[in-house]
Amino acid sequence: MNRQQAERSGRDGETRAALWLRAKGWQILDRRIKTPAGEIDLVAKRGRLIAFVEVKWLKKREELDYAIDQTRLTRVAAATEAVAHRYAQEGEDIRVDVILLAPGAFPRHIANAWQP
Known part of the structure; x- marks a missing residue:
């Protein structure tokens, strides 16, 4: 996959994730925040909770278990x-x-995925 296709695929995944979060009662505050330390795909809020969300879009659902490290x-x-x-x-x-x-997989939301 070339860089442009990967970029489009990533944006598509972020849009899908944002729509799914909205359906679950979250408000999307921001997208694609770049910092010197790295990028945050989505910032979402529900009640008094702010989630900084990493989104991974993969071609095969079998790869989801290994998508994040x-x-x-x-x-x-x-x-x-x-x-x-x-x-x-x-x-x-x-x-x-x-x-x-x-594709073909229900979104998997891992809450509080990072534990220092």
């Missing part, structure tokens, strides 16, 4: 620390979530 989660967590103050107000909780997507 500690290195990627550590980068997302570092990026979250850099920008959390922009989104979370005092008293609100923050966490890093992951949404895994593949």
Whole structure:
């Protein structure tokens, strides 16, 4: 897959994840936040909880179990620390979530995926 196709596929996955989160009662606050530490795909809010979401879109559902690793989660967590103050107000909780997507598979939402 070339870079442009990968970019389109990633954006498509993020759009699907955002729609799924909205259906679950989340408000999408932002998309594709770039920081020196890394990128955050989605920032979502539900109640007093702000989730910084890593989205993985894969071609095969069999690959979903291996889609995310500690290195990627550590980068997302570092990026979250850099920008959390922009989104979370005092008293609100923050966490890093992951949404895994593949054709023919129900979205897999891993809440609080990063544990330091």
